[in-house]
Amino acid sequence: MAGSRMKLELSKVVQGRCRLGQLKEMGRMGQHCLDIPGCLLYTHLGTVPHLTQDTLHTLSSLPTVTQVTLSNIAEHQDVLEEFKGGFKKFAGLHDTVLYCSLHDSAAQSPTGHTTNKTVSVWGSGGRIELTVAKFMALQRTVQPDWYQTMADGETWQTGISRKRVRKSVDRSLAHLDECLLVHQKSQELDGVSVFGVVEGGDILEERLRSARETAKRPVAGFCLDGFQNGAMDQALRSQLITAVTKELPEDKPRLLQGVGRPDEVLACVEAGVDLFEGFFPFQVTERGCALCFLFDITPDPESAAADEEQHTAGETQPNGDLNCDDQTHMTRFEMDLKDKRYQDDFRPLVEGCGCYCCRNHQRAYVHHLLVTNELLAGVLLMIHNTSHYNSFFRAVREALANDKMDLLRRRVLGTVKEESG
Amino acid sequence: MAATITSEADGNLKENSMFLKKTLAAVSPLTLRIVAECPVTKARACDLTLPHSSVSTPVFMPVGTQGTLKGITADQLEGLGCQICLGNTYHLGMRPGPELIEKANGLHGFMNWRRNLLTDSGGFQMVSLVELSEVTEEGVKFKSPYDGKEILLSPEKSISIQNSLGSDIMMQLDDVVSSTVKGPRVEEAMHRSIRWLDRCIAANKHPDKQNLFAIIQGGLDAELRKACLDEMTKRDVPGFAIGGLSGGEEKDDFWRMVTLSTDHLPREKPRYLMGVGYAVDLVVCVALGCDMFDCVFPTRTARFGSALVPWGSLQVKQKQYAKDFQPIDPDCQCPTCKRHSRAYLHALFKSDTAAMHHITIHNIAYQLTLMRSVRQSIVEGRFPEFIQTFMKRMFPSPDQYPNWAVEALASVNVTLE
Ligand SMILES: [Zn+2]
Ligand SMILES: [Zn+2]
Numbered sequence: 001m002a003g004s005r006m007k008l009e010l011s012k013v014v015q016g017r018c019r020l021g022q023l024k025e026m027g028r029m030g031q032h033c034l035d036i037p038g039c040l041l042y043t044h045l046g047t048v049p050h051l052t053q054d055t056l057h058t059l060s061s062l063p064t065v066t067q068v069t070l071s072n073i074a075e076h077q078d079v080l081e082e083f084k085g086g087f088k089k090f091a092g093l094h095d096t097v098l099y100c101s102l103h104d105s106a107a108q109s110p111t112g113h114t115t116n117k118t119v120s121v122w123g124s125g126g127r128i129e130l131t132v133a134k135f136m137a138l139q140r141t142v143q144p145d146w147y148q149t150m151a152d153g154e155t156w157q158t159g160i161s162r163k164r165v166r167k168s169v170d171r172s173l174a175h176l177d178e179c180l181l182v183h184q185k186s187q188e189l190d191g192v193s194v195f196g197v198v199e200g201g202d203i204l205e206e207r208l209r210s211a212r213e214t215a216k217r218p219v220a221g222f223c224l225d226g227f228q229n230g231a232m233d234q235a236l237r238s239q240l241i242t243a244v245t246k247e248l249p250e251d252k253p254r255l256l257q258g259v260g261r262p263d264e265v266l267a268c269v270e271a272g273v274d275l276f277e278g279f280f281p282f283q284v285t286e287r288g289c290a291l292c293f294l295f296d297i298t299p300d301p302e303s304a305a306a307d308e309e310q311h312t313a314g315e316t317q318p319n320g321d322l323n324c325d326d327q328t329h330m331t332r333f334e335m336d337l338k339d340k341r342y343q344d345d346f347r348p349l350v351e352g353c354g355c356y357c358c359r360n361h362q363r364a365y366v367h368h369l370l371v372t373n374e375l376l377a378g379v380l381l382m383i384h385n386t387s388h389y390n391s392f393f394r395a396v397r398e399a400l401a402n403d404k405m406d407l408l409r410r411r412v413l414g415t416v417k418e419e420s421g
Numbered sequence: 422m423a424a425t426i427t428s429e430a431d432g433n434l435k436e437n438s439m440f441l442k443k444t445l446a447a448v449s450p451l452t453l454r455i456v457a458e459c460p461v462t463k464a465r466a467c468d469l470t471l472p473h474s475s476v477s478t479p480v481f482m483p484v485g486t487q488g489t490l491k492g493i494t495a496d497q498l499e500g501l502g503c504q505i506c507l508g509n510t511y512h513l514g515m516r517p518g519p520e521l522i523e524k525a526n527g528l529h530g531f532m533n534w535r536r537n538l539l540t541d542s543g544g545f546q547m548v549s550l551v552e553l554s555e556v557t558e559e560g561v562k563f564k565s566p567y568d569g570k571e572i573l574l575s576p577e578k579s580i581s582i583q584n585s586l587g588s589d590i591m592m593q594l595d596d597v598v599s600s601t602v603k604g605p606r607v608e609e610a611m612h613r614s615i616r617w618l619d620r621c622i623a624a625n626k627h628p629d630k631q632n633l634f635a636i637i638q639g640g641l642d643a644e645l646r647k648a649c650l651d652e653m654t655k656r657d658v659p660g661f662a663i664g665g666l667s668g669g670e671e672k673d674d675f676w677r678m679v680t681l682s683t684d685h686l687p688r689e690k691p692r693y694l695m696g697v698g699y700a701v702d703l704v705v706c707v708a709l710g711c712d713m714f715d716c717v718f719p720t721r722t723a724r725f726g727s728a729l730v731p732w733g734s735l736q737v738k739q740k741q742y743a744k745d746f747q748p749i750d751p752d753c754q755c756p757t758c759k760r761h762s763r764a765y766l767h768a769l770f771k772s773d774t775a776a777m778h779h780i781t782i783h784n785i786a787y788q789l790t791l792m793r794s795v796r797q798s799i800v801e802g803r804f805p806e807f808i809q810t811f812m813k814r815m816f817p818s819p820d821q822y823p824n825w826a827v828e829a830l831a832s833v834n835v836t837l838e
Contacts, residue, residue, distance in 0.1 A: 044773040052778050054497055054756055076768050082744050083764070092760040124771035344521055360495065360533045364525060368488065368517045375492030375774060 005030050006146065006193045006220045008253050008274075012400060017242060017272040020400040023253055026097045027145050028191055032064045036253065037269045037396050039260075039389065040067040040099060042106070042278035045076075046091030048386065049282050050378040053092070058356035059387050061394075065097040065146075067277060069104040070138060074130065075123040077138055086143030100144035102151065105228060105258040106279040114152050116171060132175055136182040139189060146193040148223045148255075150175040155201030156231035165201035168226075169210040172199045176217055193220035195255060198244055202232050207240050211247035221253040224273065228258025237264070238271045245272030262293055262333050262392060262412050269396060270405065276393075281385035288370045289334035290349045290381055291388040294414065295395040297407050332414075337381070342367040355387035356380075450589075451632045451659040453691055459804045462833040463683055463710030466799040469691055471537045471589040472630050473529065476504040478691065478712040479795055481698065481788040482539060483720060487512050488522075488532040491720045492778045493785070495534045501755070501786050502793070505537035505589070507715050510582050511546035515567060519585035527587025539715070540588035542579045542636075548597045556596055558613065576620035580633070584626045592662060593621040595636040600668035607640035614638045615652045622656065634693060636664035637682050641674040650685040660691040663711070667696040672825035676709065680832060683710030700729065700791060704811055705829050707795055708804070719788050723780035726770055729787040731814045735763070737780060742767045755786035805835050812837055 010021035019036060026032040041048060041063040048056050056062070068087065073080070083090050088098050103109060103121060113120040113127060119135075120127045130138070135150045151172040155165050176196050183189050196214040200207035214222060224244065227237050237259070245254055256273040259265065260280025268276075284291055330336060337349070348358035349366065357366070357380040369377035392412075399408035454468045469476040483490055483498070484507040490498055498506065508528050513519075517531075525531035528538055547554050547561050554563035560575030576594040583591040594617050596610035618635050625633050635653045639646030653661065663682045666675050679694060686692050691712045697703065698716020706714070719729060726738035728749045735742070735749060748758035749766070757766075757779040769776040798807035808830065816822055819837065827837055 044775075045769055045771075047769055047773050047775045049773055050492070050775055050778075052497075052756065052775055052782065053760060054500070055494060058496075072772050075771075079744050079764055079768065083746060090762075091765055092762075343517065344524065346525060356494070356496070362525070364517070364521065365488070365531055365533075368531075372487045372512075372516055374487055374489045375777070376489040376494065378774065379492055379494065379778070 005191055006253075008036075008221075008251050010250070013250075014400060014403075014405070015270075017245060018270045018400065018405070019272065019274055020397060021274075023274075026065070026193075032097045034064050034097070034275075035397055036274040037265075037276070037393060037400070038274070039063060039276040039278040039393050040065045040255075041096070042282055043068055044104075045072040046087065046093055048382065049285070050375075050382045055356070055379055055383060058383060059390070060354070061390060063278065063390065065099050066093060067099045067101055068142070068144075069101050069121075070130070070135070071102070071104050071107070071109065071121040071123055073100070073142060074121050074128045074138060075125050077141060080141040086141070088143070097146065098142075098144040100139065100142050100147040101223075101257070101277070102148060103153070103257075104279070105260075105277050106282055111154050111157060114154050114171075119150055119152060119175075132178040132182065135175075136179060136186070139183075139192075140186055143188060144192060146195065146220070148195045148197055149179040149219075151197035151199060151223075151225060153197070153199060153225040153257075155199060155226045156228060160201055162203060162206075165199075165203050165206050168199045168201065169206050169213075172197050172210065172225075173213050176214065176219075180217060180219075195219060195221045195223045197223045197225050198248075199225055200240075200244075201226055202236060202240065204240060204243060207244050208247055211244045215248055219252070221255065222248055224254060224256045225258075227256060227268075229261070229264075231258075234264055234267050238267050241268060241271035241273060248272075261331055262295075263409075265392075266396065266405070266409050266412060269400075278386070278389065281382065281389045284331075284334050284385050285378055285381040287330055287336075288338045288377065288381070289330055289336050290366070291333055291385045291392075292335045292350050293333040293392075294411050295392045295408060297395065297399055297404050297411055333412075337363060337366050338370045339367075349384050350388065353384065353388065355384045357384040449628070449632065449657075449659045450630050451691075453689060455688070457800045457802070459708075459799050460802065461805045462708040462830075462835060463680075464707045464795075464799050464804050464833075465710065465712070466796045467691070467712060469712070471505070471632070473535065473537045473589055474504055476537060477793070477796055479703075479707045479792050479799075480505065480713050481703065481792045482507050482713060482715040483785050483788070484509070484715055484717045485532070486717070487516070488528060490785075491724065491781050492774070493781055495532060497782065498534075498785070499536065501782065502789050503536070503785065505539060506534070508532075508538055508540050508586060508588065509546060510540045510543035510579060510586065513540075513586060514543060514582045515565065519582045523585040523587075527585070529587060537589040538586070539590040540583045540586050540592065542592045542594040543574055543582065544579065544594045545597050547574060556613075558616075560594065576617040577624040580621050580624040581626075584631065587627075588631060590632045590634055590660065591625070592634050593618045593636055595638055595664055598638075598640060598665065600640060600665055600670040600674075602640065603642075607642060608645055611638045611640070611645050611649045615649065618653060618656060618658075622658065632659040634658060634660040634662050636662045636695070637686075638665045639678075640665055641670055641678060643677070643681055646678055646681055647685065650682060654685065654687060658690075660693060661686050662693040662695050664695050666694070667702075672823065673828070676705065676825055676829040676832075679706055679711065680709045680829070686710075698788065700788075701812075701815060701823065701826055703788075703791065704795065704808060705826050707799075708808065708830060708833050708835065719784040720781055723784045724777045726766075726776070726780060728780050729784045731811075733815065737763060737766045737776075738770050739767075749780075749783055750787075753783065753786065753790075755783050757783040757786075808835055809838055 007024045012020040023034045109122040152168040196219040200210040253274045255275040342363040345363040452470045457466045467478045486509045579594040595614040598610040639649040693713035694711040728735045742763040745763040798804045
């Protein structure tokens, strides 16, 4: 059976939905594990944006799973075929679990190119059309530890018809069956985990049908697709995900695609999601911002008060919008380091942050790098943002373990002070 | 807090400045120990001790124009063995400005670089980057490209900015004339550079912790260069730069001016050849007696995918490397070559800027390794043999050796095979 190795061990389930645990025995040798709720390491062709292995490994605890997308890889198929050693070796990646997804959630690709038999990905050289045969040939050359099956996820535009949504569910199930058929015949993919893709747009019946049907297949886990920003608001997203995860077997992980904002991550964890893609810190980096939201819920009133003070003093005051659907728009969870007020601010990006950037550099320096368009700005911001985001996920797991999700949510949203009076 | 400490220090320095100027030689924060001299050529290997750390020469100094080196962190640069790098006074003086950098404990503090820094005077950038700059006896006048304000960069102003930056080596403001210009303007610039040197020496607030280098001018006219050398070497400056070259002049003129300069520079002081960084130029000019070099080329070219190798360069973005699974240089020990293939870097160039960082790291490693090998060969008394091997590797056949290099090397008793 496909994906026989990956095992999910749940240590706690809150309100029958919200799960804490560990994915075990991942990778070909079964030597890796990943805590859930957790996020994957976002990359461009196996490289965390802006970072070399040296700068990446200044980060102390990296996600054990590296995500690559076929939109990056497909154009290099002939190269990988000639190389023969698989993508991990090609990209100089050692000691990581490789997960191969279809699209890059940080890059919106054009729609209208999906057919009954094909989906398209967009690489540097333009559109590449994939049939199941080509899709599976790619997986055989990439040799990931884990991949999502081919799926039609074009249901996120506004005003999409019920008929189109039904078609996306049907097509995705057909692709899944075809992929599994090829997978089972491919020796190269022996022991590789397969995630089926749940579609259904914003239509509850279609979501349920997609979930039930996918769950009948021998998959190792599930990708929840079509929930990304712009597709729907968080209330509807939470409602649909809650309904979908009820239909999915408890012992298999659920990966949500296209959602990364901290408040939405929390809501989706509460709706039953285990895994997230790590693209959000990259988007924050690209707009010259640094994540600065609070997530510390240790019962130390003194430090909590200090955090509050720092926040209310206006220094890290969020000036983004909470309800903006545009993925490129600044959110309230970050500070805009291009802002002039940071030009003579000699504090680290976030007090107490242990990342390479905060240990060695000051806001004034990063501000200078941004206004002079220096490449090091992206390097330092990516290090900090990745570190901050990973620490946030650690805080989510701790909050779950200690029944403090409410407190964490209020801390992340910056409303602790008001509510505690 | 930091600002208070600095102003107190300044106060003390003002009181002491008379005393400091008189005893400049004694307190100059630089020592040069000659470790070995090539018995055949004019090459030498030295230990140069500067305020932040010591530097093994001959040395190549990477250029970090705006307080950063093309996407490379200070830790990475240190990891590559870089002991000194450059910052540009013109750029840093504009943004973020000397006051801010002074508050950040100088450029070292601002960019968090523990080793040595050299800053230029800002004059060269002004003349080459800013339109409508005008040189008078006072200094260089120009309009700020940021707010259009008229600014005068005088020798005093240049040193004041460099004092704020806190570099280990500062350069005098010189009157820069393109090396292809001839006639009375070259002579005027040479004499003015001498007068400006005296004004720079007088303006240096920190002679006890910042070394001021003189810049030899005189264009391509041997008489003028000789006159400039005679005058400038009368001043007790900690080191000398050879300026006004590598600006598009004929290589034949270039090497003759270099060797003329080193012939007349004092043996016990460092010699810095400005703006030179191509591998062949470096090896030849070490043979002519230069100790220090800088050039933007290795880092600038990396951004376009050009990797430096012992046989020239390798354009990673070219199609022929798409399926080439070897490292850039199989003998290179840099982090890029130890992990990544030409094919992966070729592919990565289409997806992420980290591809540029990989090549930048390799190119800096190439330059620093080249200079370490040069030094090692001088110390071991086999520099002439090193030159032979280096040239054979760099050019497919001896008839492709550039004529100027053959002649320059012959002038220091090395006949290429
Ligand atoms: Zn940080
Ligand atoms: Zn290398």
